[in-house]
Amino acid sequence: MLLFGYAFMYVPLFCIIALSFNDSRFVTAWSHFSFKWYKALAQNSIMLDAALNSLKIACCTATISVLIGTLAAIAIVRVKRFKGKPFFVGMIAAPLIMPDVVVGLSLLLLFVSMTNLLGWPGEHGILTVTIAHITLSLSYVTAVIQSRLTEMDSSIEEAALDLGATPVKVFFAITIPSISSAIMSGWILSFVLSFDDVVLASFVSGPQSTTLPMVVFSSIRMGLSPQINAMTTIIVSILTVCVAIAGYVIYHSGKKISNKPRQEKKRWQGLM
Amino acid sequence: MAAKSRHLNKIEPWHDPEERPYVYIENITKDYDGSAAVDEVNLSVYQGELFSLLGKSGCGKSTLLRMLAGFEMPSSGKIYIDGIDMSGIPPYRRPVSMVFQSYALFPHMNVEQNVAFGLKQEKLPRSQINERVDDVLELVQMLDFKKRKPHQLSGGQRQRIALARSLVKRPKLLLLDEPLAALDKKLREKTQLELVNIQEEVGITFIMVSHDQEEAMTMASRIGIMADGRIIQVGTPTEIYEYPNCKYVSNFVGAINMFEGLVVEEEENYAIVRSSVLDDSDIKVEHSASAAIGANVSVAIRPEKVVISKTPLKERNYNCAKGVVQDIIYLGDVSIYHVELANGHIVYSTATNLFRIAERPIQWDDEVYLYWLPENAILLTA
Numbered sequence: 001m002l003l004f005g006y007a008f009m010y011v012p013l014f015c016i017i018a019l020s021f022n023d024s025r026f027v028t029a030w031s032h033f034s035f036k037w038y039k040a041l042a043q044n045s046i047m048l049d050a051a052l053n054s055l056k057i058a059c060c061t062a063t064i065s066v067l068i069g070t071l072a073a074i075a076i077v078r079v080k081r082f083k084g085k086p087f088f089v090g091m092i093a094a095p096l097i098m099p100d101v102v103v104g105l106s107l108l109l110l111f112v113s114m115t116n117l118l119g120w121p122g123e124h125g126i127l128t129v130t131i132a133h134i135t136l137s138l139s140y141v142t143a144v145i146q147s148r149l150t151e152m153d154s155s156i157e158e159a160a161l162d163l164g165a166t167p168v169k170v171f172f173a174i175t176i177p178s179i180s181s182a183i184m185s186g187w188i189l190s191f192v193l194s195f196d197d198v199v200l201a202s203f204v205s206g207p208q209s210t211t212l213p214m215v216v217f218s219s220i221r222m223g224l225s226p227q228i229n230a231m232t233t234i235i236v237s238i239l240t241v242c243v244a245i246a247g248y249v250i251y252h253s254g255k256k257i258s259n260k261p262r263q264e265k266k267r268w269q270g271l272m
Numbered sequence: 273m274a275a276k277s278r279h280l281n282k283i284e285p286w287h288d289p290e291e292r293p294y295v296y297i298e299n300i301t302k303d304y305d306g307s308a309a310v311d312e313v314n315l316s317v318y319q320g321e322l323f324s325l326l327g328k329s330g331c332g333k334s335t336l337l338r339m340l341a342g343f344e345m346p347s348s349g350k351i352y353i354d355g356i357d358m359s360g361i362p363p364y365r366r367p368v369s370m371v372f373q374s375y376a377l378f379p380h381m382n383v384e385q386n387v388a389f390g391l392k393q394e395k396l397p398r399s400q401i402n403e404r405v406d407d408v409l410e411l412v413q414m415l416d417f418k419k420r421k422p423h424q425l426s427g428g429q430r431q432r433i434a435l436a437r438s439l440v441k442r443p444k445l446l447l448l449d450e451p452l453a454a455l456d457k458k459l460r461e462k463t464q465l466e467l468v469n470i471q472e473e474v475g476i477t478f479i480m481v482s483h484d485q486e487e488a489m490t491m492a493s494r495i496g497i498m499a500d501g502r503i504i505q506v507g508t509p510t511e512i513y514e515y516p517n518c519k520y521v522s523n524f525v526g527a528i529n530m531f532e533g534l535v536v537e538e539e540e541n542y543a544i545v546r547s548s549v550l551d552d553s554d555i556k557v558e559h560s561a562s563a564a565i566g567a568n569v570s571v572a573i574r575p576e577k578v579v580i581s582k583t584p585l586k587e588r589n590y591n592c593a594k595g596v597v598q599d600i601i602y603l604g605d606v607s608i609y610h611v612e613l614a615n616g617h618i619v620y621s622t623a624t625n626l627f628r629i630a631e632r633p634i635q636w637d638d639e640v641y642l643y644w645l646p647e648n649a650i651l652l653t654a
Contacts (some may be wrong), residue, residue, distance in 0.1 A: 158343055159376035161363040163390035163441060173389075177380040 013236060020229035027224045037230040044227060047215055051231075054195055054212040057126055061133040061194040062187045068134070069141030069186060070179070076142070077149040095139045104203030107132050111204060124206035132200040137190030144189065148182035181249045188246040192239060284508075285318040286494065292355070294319040294477055295340070295445055300349035302335050302501075309335045311501035312349070317494075322471050322478040324488040327498035328524075333481045336498075337447050340479065341370045354444050364393070369438035370447040373454065375430045377422040383409070383433050384418040390441040408440040411470060428459050435467070439474060448480040452487060464490050485525045489513070497521050513574075518654040522572045527608075529578065529619050531555060531571045535563045542646055544590070545571050549617045556590040559651040570652040577648040578621040580609055582634060584641045591649070593619060593642045597634060607632070611640055 020038070024031040041047060075082065076089055095103060111121055111128050121127055156178065160170040176183075198213040205211060212235070216228055285291040293316030302310040310332040317323045325333040338344045340351060342363035351358040358366060369390070377386050384405060391401045409415045412432040422430060431451060438446055451467070452460045468491050471478050482488045488495050489509040496506045497520075505517045516522035519530065533547030533555065543563055545555040555571050563569050579585075585592065598618065599610040602625075609621045619642055627633065634640060 153374050153376060155372045155374050155376040156378055158341075158363070159370070159372055159437075160378070160389065161343075162341055162368070162370045163437065164364045164393035165389070166364055169393070174378060178378075180380075 016229050017233045017236065019226065020233040022226060022229070025226065027226055027229065037226040040225075041227045041230045046210075047212070047227065047231060050210050050212045050215040053126060053209055057130050057133060057201075057209075057211060058191045058194040060126075060130045061137055062191040064130070065134050065137045065141045065190040066183055066187045069138055070145055070183060072138070072142045073145035073149055074175075076146055078154075092142050093139050095136055096143075100136070100197070100199035103135065104132065104200045107135070107200070108203040124204055125209040128204040128206070129201050129209055129211065130194075132204045133190075133194040133197060136197065136200060137193045140193065141186035141190050144186045145179055145182045148179045152178050181252065184249050185246045188242050192242055195239070196235075285321075286316070291318060293317060293352075294321075294354060295479065296352040297336075297340075298350045298352070300336070300339060300346045300351065302332075302339060302344060303347040308332075308347075308501050310339070310346075313501075313503050315496060315503060315506070317477060317479060319477055320475055321493045322468065322480065322491055324480045324482050324492035324495045325498055325503075326482055326485060326488045326495050326525075329483055331498040332501035333498045334449060335501075337370070337449055337479065337481050340445070341368055341447055342366050367444040368447060369441050369443035369445075370449065371431075371434045371438050371451050373450040375422075375434035375454075377430055377433055377437070379422055381421075382418070383414065383420050383422075383425070386422070386433060387437045387440050390437060394441075404440055408436045411439070411473070412436045427455050428463060431455065431463065435470070439470075439476070443476060446476050446478050448478060450481055450483065453482075453484070460487070461490075467491065489525075497524060499524075514650075516572070516650060516652070519570055519572070519652050522650065522652065527575050527620060527622075528572045529575060531573075533569065533571065535565050535567045535569055538563065538565050543569075543651060545569060545651070547571070549613065549615065550593050551614060552594075553588075553592050554590045555649065556646040557649040557651045558647045563651060563653055567653065572650040572652055573644050573648060575608060575620040575622040576606075577644050578619065579643045580611070580621040580623055580634065581641050581643070582638060585643045588643070591644050591646060595619065595640060595642065597636055597638045597640055600632075600634075600636060602629060609634065609640070611642060 019027065019030065021033050021035065022030050023034040023036055072092055076085065076092075079085075082088070107128075111124065114120060115122055121131075157170050157174055160174045161167065165173060196213055198211075198217050201211045201214055202217075205214065212231070216231060219225065219228060295315075295317040297313055297315040300310055300313045301308055313332075313336060325336060327333045335344060339346050340353075340358075342358065342361060346359075353367060378389065381389065387405045387408060388401050391404060396404075406415065409418065412435055414429065414432050414436065417425065417429065417433075422433070425433065431454070435451070448467075452463055455463060464487060480488075480491065489512075492509060494506060494508055495512050496503045497512065498504070499520055505512060505521045507515070512521065512525050516525065522528045523530070531545070531547040531549050533545040533549075535543050536546045536554065537544035542556055542558050545557060547555055557571050584594075593611075593613055595611040595613040597609055598612040601608040601610070604625070606622050606624050609623065611619045611621060613619060621642060623634075625632070
């Protein structure tokens with residue numbers, strides 16, 4: 001049963017990868033091995049521009065999400081007197097369950113009316129897509145960093161204060177390094193979320209900012225080209241590497257966390 | 273029993289009215305949402321002391337320690353360290369260092385970086401930092417582990433590094449929050465003595481929080497017993513054990529037999545107490561606390577001071593009881609006898625195991641006689 005489940009997930013992927021080295025111009029029929037479609041892809045400027053757009057958007061999204069997400073997580077975990085904290089926590093997690101279509105449509109409406117009223121952000125493009133992606137990935141990043149901060153023994157920050165470090169120094173020398181693994185994995189997570197989003201991007205992108213998943217998606221309607229197989233193979237490879245790095249980082253930080261001392265129960269001897 | 277530090281200016285500075293306390297806690301209160309975690313505590317600790325705050329969890333001892341470190345601000349009252357008022361001084365400007373229960377080593381730094389962290393904040397030159405780090409690591413015998421990360425160390429080793437990291441700052445006062453609680457029993461006993469030796473060597477005043485009375489007895493020059501946010505008795509381990517000032521302290525430190533009764537006779541240096549527990553004998557107790565005739569009091573007697581015997585002792589009309597051995601708890605060096613009196617009350621008596629267990633003269637269900645000396649009992653009015 002388990003094998004069947006795995007097969008269902010991975011066999012199609014392997015088919016695509018195998019077929020990307022196919023010489024035939026049909027997407028599904030195997031003739032013989034070649035790099036023909038990779039060469040064609042390399043000359044396809046629409047695809048390449050879209051890939052570049054996606055890369056830019058994903059990098060910006062990941063970096064900004066991590067910055068805001070870290071601050072949000074610190075506010076949630078560390079600020080003791082924080083009125084309306086449950087409300088804030090709920091609000092930041094809401095996009096996790098909100099359908100992408102709803103988020104995309106509402107952002108589109110927001111951008112349009114803002115442009116009418118304020119003249120900003122004007123024409124839709126990389127900026128609007130990035131903003132949309134940040135709203136999506138921020139909740140994931142905050143959740144990841146928040147859980148790491150909660151696990152972290154806050155006495156190590158107190159120890160640093162005690163040893164003479166000012167609060168600002170403690171933040172940069174102790175807090176940030178301690179949650180660096182969560183920041184890293186948050187970055188990779190939001191990069192991936194942004195890189196393969198098609199719904200939000202369809203709503204808020206402009207003519208100059210078509211992302212790679214959008215191109216792939218629309219080209220299916222035009223009739224499939226085996227170039228898609230080649231593109232997919234490249235994307236899958238990149239994502240696999242990203243996820244592997246994130247997994248490795250998280251696994252290693254997990255080992256470090258477990259160095260908290262064990263609490264031994266006190267046993268009284270006799271009838272003390 | 274108590275380790276007498278050679279850095280104490282006098283043998284017992286707390287008895288000298290001229291001696292100025294090094295750490296002076298004046299009327300400290302800490303309120304959390306209306307209830308007092310620490311309630312009007314006054315305490316003087318003298319230079320070179322190893323003072324232990326002893327109490328159950330939730331008695332306010334950790335809160336008091338955290339106020340000394342500056343992590344919590346007192347609701348009212350003041351703390352003076354070496355004569356300087358600490359109000360409003362943040363933790364990073366206090367001449368105080370703390371060893372945390374979890375050790376709180378920085379996981380992303382190796383041993384050397386952990387220990388050097390405090391000195392780097394003082395902006396000392398590199399060579400001086402290295403020298404002091406090496407010195408302190410040698411003191412705690414961890415010089416060979418300089419490049420290890422905290423997760424590569426055992427519990428005992430981490431404890432030493434946490435101690436070294438605090439000591440290297442040469443604080444005026446070192447605070448220790450249950451420093452040995454995370455170690456297993458054997459290691460804890462060994463580390464207790466090491467900690468006392470290190471304290472004597474560096475001469476820094478230590479204030480240690482503990483819930484383990486054995487630990488406090490072994491290590492401290494003086495102990496402060498805390499309950500419900502208050503300090504109820506301060507004294508040397510001997511004073512606390514032999515002369516507890518109330519029922520709570522006598523019960524908390526070590527085991528004790530307690531007899532409730534009425535004072536029937538009061539003389540200059542002894543009192544006679546009649547208790548319903550002892551059917552055919554009154555209790556004679558030497559006392560310092562005065563109790564009026566007819567007052568309700570408790571008489572406490574430590575199990576090791578209750579003599580157990582199979583033959584009746586010479587004719588006496590006080591401090592004796594007859595009962596049946598109901599249970600014997602064998603602890604290797606000593607055995608604790610649970611003796612049930614005719615009225616069902618249990619009296620504990622501890623005796624050294626002079627014989628192997630098979631030849632033990634007193635066995636289960638034996639009829640035995642108990643006796644104790646008036647000067648060994650404690651009269652408690654509170």
